[in-house]
Amino acid sequence: MSRFLRVKCECGNEQNVFGNATVKVACLQCKKTLAIPTGGRAKIVGKVLKVL
Ligand SMILES: [Zn+2]
Structure with a gap:
């Protein structure tokens, strides 16, 4: 199943990762x-942080 995850880096940046x-x-x-x-x-x- 393909999905994106909302990931938070330790530097504080948040981005979507496949x-x-x-x-x-x-x-x-x-x-x-x-x-x-x-x-x-x-x-x-x-x-x-969450699954998109
Ligand atoms: Zn970072």
């Missing part, structure tokens, strides 16, 4: 990694 991301997703503000592709559901590094 839950099945196939490429590494970085924070738009601090460049810290927010999601790591695992072949299935992405591993979310930041705090998931």
